[in-house]
Amino acid sequence: MMATPRTGIFYHPSFSQRSYLTVGRRLADFPGALEHLLALPQVILFESQPVSDELILKVHTPDLIAEVAKDPL
Amino acid sequence: MVAAAEHIWLGELINAFAFIGTGGHHAGRDFFGGYCCFNDVAIAIERLREAHGLRRVAILDTDAHHGDGTRDVYQDDPTVLHVCLCGTDHVSADGTKVDVAVYRRCVDAGSRSDGVYVEAARGEFAPRVRSFRPDLLIWYFGFDGHRGDYGDLGLTAACYDGLVSLTLELAGEICGGRLLVVLGGGSRTDLASTLIPPIIARLADAGG
Numbered sequence: 001m002m003a004t005p006r007t008g009i010f011y012h013p014s015f016s017q018r019s020y021l022t023v024g025r026r027l028a029d030f031p032g033a034l035e036h037l038l039a040l041p042q043v044i045l046f047e048s049q050p051v052s053d054e055l056i057l058k059v060h061t062p063d064l065i066a067e068v069a070k071d072p073l
Numbered sequence: 074m075v076a077a078a079e080h081i082w083l084g085e086l087i088n089a090f091a092f093i094g095t096g097g098h099h100a101g102r103d104f105f106g107g108y109c110c111f112n113d114v115a116i117a118i119e120r121l122r123e124a125h126g127l128r129r130v131a132i133l134d135t136d137a138h139h140g141d142g143t144r145d146v147y148q149d150d151p152t153v154l155h156v157c158l159c160g161t162d163h164v165s166a167d168g169t170k171v172d173v174a175v176y177r178r179c180v181d182a183g184s185r186s187d188g189v190y191v192e193a194a195r196g197e198f199a200p201r202v203r204s205f206r207p208d209l210l211i212w213y214f215g216f217d218g219h220r221g222d223y224g225d226l227g228l229t230a231a232c233y234d235g236l237v238s239l240t241l242e243l244a245g246e247i248c249g250g251r252l253l254v255v256l257g258g259g260s261r262t263d264l265a266s267t268l269i270p271p272i273i274a275r276l277a278d279a280g281g
Contacts, residue, residue: 006280008089009273010077015094026259027092029266037270043277048092051075051116058119059112059146061103068110 137224
């Protein structure tokens with residue numbers, strides 16, 4: 001019987017292009033480095049999606065969102 | 074990160090690993106920095122609270138640096154247990170905001186730093202999370218404390234294996250296995266490629 005996926009991996013290709021900014025491409029080997037795990041029936045890969053400004057505003061101020069938008073990251 | 078939390082909460086997944094584009098734990102309500110823009114953990118928590126009735130959540134932060142943004146967001150919120158392994162010791166009056174000074178301990182331990190670090194996490198987090206009884210456990214996992222990365226604490230893969238064992242054990246015991254692992258700091262491509270897949274394999278073993 002096929003196992004139901006129970007472990008999720010949430011990833012977006014952009015993370016491998018310009019990820020954590022100290023180096024920039026720390027995730028360059030992904031998702032390839034996960035191939036053996038993605039072959040497991042209990043593992044499923046999801047593509048991360050953006051969240052709404054409305055949800056971000058539950059945590060952050062409008063000023064922070066504006067400052068992040070202006071930051072040359 | 075938000076979707077991962079929702080899938081776990083709805084029972085569609087038992088656990089998950091969330092990659093990120095930029096960091097989260099240095100983003101407070103009205104400040105950001107340290108390569109963090111928005112506090113991904115807090116945004117996910119707020120989504121679960123609003124849409125799904127999440128009551129209590131526990132966060133173990135083992136990024137090498139202090140999770141000042143997460144602490145800022147939840148400073149006065151007793152429904153969030155935040156235990157951060159960093160450079161200072163602190164316990165809030167209500168016991169839900171805890172900093173554990175591990176820098177000196179790791180330096181003094183030398184080649185035994187993996188064991189010292191994992192024991193610090195177990196000793197300071199496990200009893201608190203057992204008492205706190207969260208609905209969901211979040212592990213903010215950074216590998217910047219690995220040997221040769223920018224927050225070098227002398228740690229190796231053995232440390233992260235110990236931490237995933239600890240978080241899986243506690244999630245299984247306390248909140249039905251609901252565990253969300255979120256990638257934090259760490260800069261080296263070779264370390265990401267060798268340290269992350271074994272953690273996800275442990276999640277899969279537990280979830281399968």
